[in-house]
Amino acid sequence: MAEIVSSAEDLPLIPDDLTVPQFILDYHHPCRPLRRHDIPWFIDGQTGNKVGxxxxxxxxxxxxxxxxxxxxxxxxxxxxxxxxxxxxxxxxxxxxxxxxxxxxxxxxxxxxxxxxxxxxxxxxxxxxxxxxxxxxxxxxxxxxxxxxxxxxxxxxxxxxxxxxxxxxxxxxxxxxxxxxxxxxxLNPGEGKTKVAFVNLSSGTTGKPKVIAISHYTPIATSIQVAFHLRVNDDKVPWEERRFRPGDVASAVLPIYHIFGLAYNLHFMLFCGMTLVLINKFNLVNLLRTIEKFRITHLPLVPPQIVLICKYPKVREYDLSSVRFIKTGAAPLASETMNQVAPLFPGAHIEQGYGTTEASTIALCPLETKTDLSGSSGVLLPGISARVERPDRSLADWGELGELVIKSPALALGYTNDSEAHKETFSDGWYRTGDEVRLLKTGHLFVVDRLKEILKVKGYQVSPAELEGCILEHPDTTDTCVVGVPDEYSGELPMAFVVLNPQTAARVREDPRVAGEVKQSIIQYVASKKAAYKRLAGGIEFIDAIPKAPTGKLLRRVLRDRARKERAKL
The missing domain is CATH 3.40.50.980 (Rossmann fold)
Incomplete structure (x- = not known):
């Protein structure tokens, strides 16, 4: 059965009497490598100013x-x-x-x-x-x-x-x-209850919820990840270490988001790395920043990866310094992973998985050089997990179900929604709301949000899977798949598509081209996917896909729009 139980003994000591700045600025942990004094902590991406x-x-x-x-x-x-x-x-x-x-x-x-x-x-x-x-x-x-x-x-x-x-x-x-x-x-144990951050959820399925996060959470995350990746293990040869003091990471992910806050900021500082702070994402600016500061590590979200893959001039930039690319915050199709790999030859590329409520949950093990399978890696030490069917029984290995976890890095919960808190946090367990497959090897595959999975003729269809396929089509630059009601099938997949500039110009010049392009995309998906996954709900061109600041698709916005349009017919 799909259940993994981790012992607290698997982890080194996590101090529970420190605030976040005391841990980052004043404290040395055995998992933390020593940083030379000449290695800056931050570089301002605009001015080049360094801060130690x-x-x-x-x-x-x-x-x-x-x-x-x-x-x-x-x-x-x-x-x-x-x-x-x-x-x-x-x-x-x-x-x-x-x-x-x-x-x-x-x-x-x-x-x-x-x-x-x-x-x-x-x-x-x-x-x-x-x-x-x-x-x-x-x-x-x-x-x-x-x-x-x-x-x-x-x-x-x-x-x-x-x-x-x-x-x-x-x-x-x-x-x-x-x-x-x-x-x-803090008194001993107080780090687990003392609130450090109050974040809002991304609101992908409804109004944002207020999430209280303790000082212990980012501290635990840093130690879990460092221990998992053997960051300060002398037995790991220097050239095989994924994170080294003196490495240089981009910090374009927003700090207020858990990916930017816990992983990109605090964990990477814990590893002795320099962060180049970039105030907002712009693809050309990011590519220039990689060249200028010889960036070695790129934490990114899926839409940014897609833009890199689709940018026709990407090979004009010297990206040879990049050794590591991490994507998270939403599932990224294996097709897109395979598209980005040739642009960064020799770089380690992987997905990770986490949530605001639980910080980082899964990462690739150190032994995996590059994983383009679509896996989010394996569970971090200290995390227990099970995959449950809708009736709360345990799923089999490899069977789809909801991921439910225990972790030392769990948030304290929701402060503005007692009903959602009770549904999500119970007896030390956290219901992620994500549909996953868990293999006996411990590898986790995140399919989609449970509330976003389509039901077509009784079959489950992942929007993210279809989006990855659509993005392979040369006329597309972005997409979002939603379900529209259908009397016979229950739901049908419909795609909102952003065209590349050249195709968009052709469509504006000759409206008849729109039908040809739509049919081409529909046929392409049909050639790659089972019949029930085809875009039978149609395609609508759109100027931009609405997204949360983290890059997550605001699928509900387009789903509501599509259903309103259908209701008019």
């Missing part, structure tokens, strides 16, 4: 002291960061934690209404924004009764916000003033 450990400690202390002096931030206050990645984003998080307060991150591209929703959910004491999006912060603050004086702005080259209090001014104030706070120290 002592400067990070000083800036974190200065900001914590400034926040205490000017705003009296105290235990369990919440500070909302509404900003793209910025060189002082980690400093702001860790300063707030030094005070015993809580961080929540919001997407910099939020509209005013979306930010208002976030603000109302988490009730921040102050809001830290960025010059590029602070106008939205001011509008949201006005709508929610937050004084404009309680909005801080990150300093950014070439941008300014007249009259605003800047983060740098608070750091300067804090460093020039006597200590106004005593750093929060």
């Amino acid at each position: 450990l002592e400067e990070l400690r000083a800036r974190t202390y200065g900001l914590a002291n400034g926040l205490k002096i000017k705003y009296a931030i105290k235990e369990d206050d919440l500070v909302l960061i509404h900003s793209p990645n910025h060189i002082d984003y980690p400093v702001a998080m860790w300063a707030v934690h030094r005070l015993g307060a809580i961080i929540s991150g919001a997407n910099a591209s939020f509209t005013t209404d979306e930010l208002v929703y976030h603000v109302n959910m988490v009730k921040p004491a102050i809001l830290i924004s960025h010059p590029d999006c602070v106008h939205v912060a001011y509008l949201a603050a006005r709508a929610t009764g937050i004084d404009a004086n309680r909005i801080l702005v990150f300093d950014d080259r070439g941008s300014c916000t007249p009259g605003a209090t800047t983060v740098q001014s608070l750091i300067t104030l804090g460093l020039a003033s006597p200590p106004g706070f005593t750093e929060r120290r």
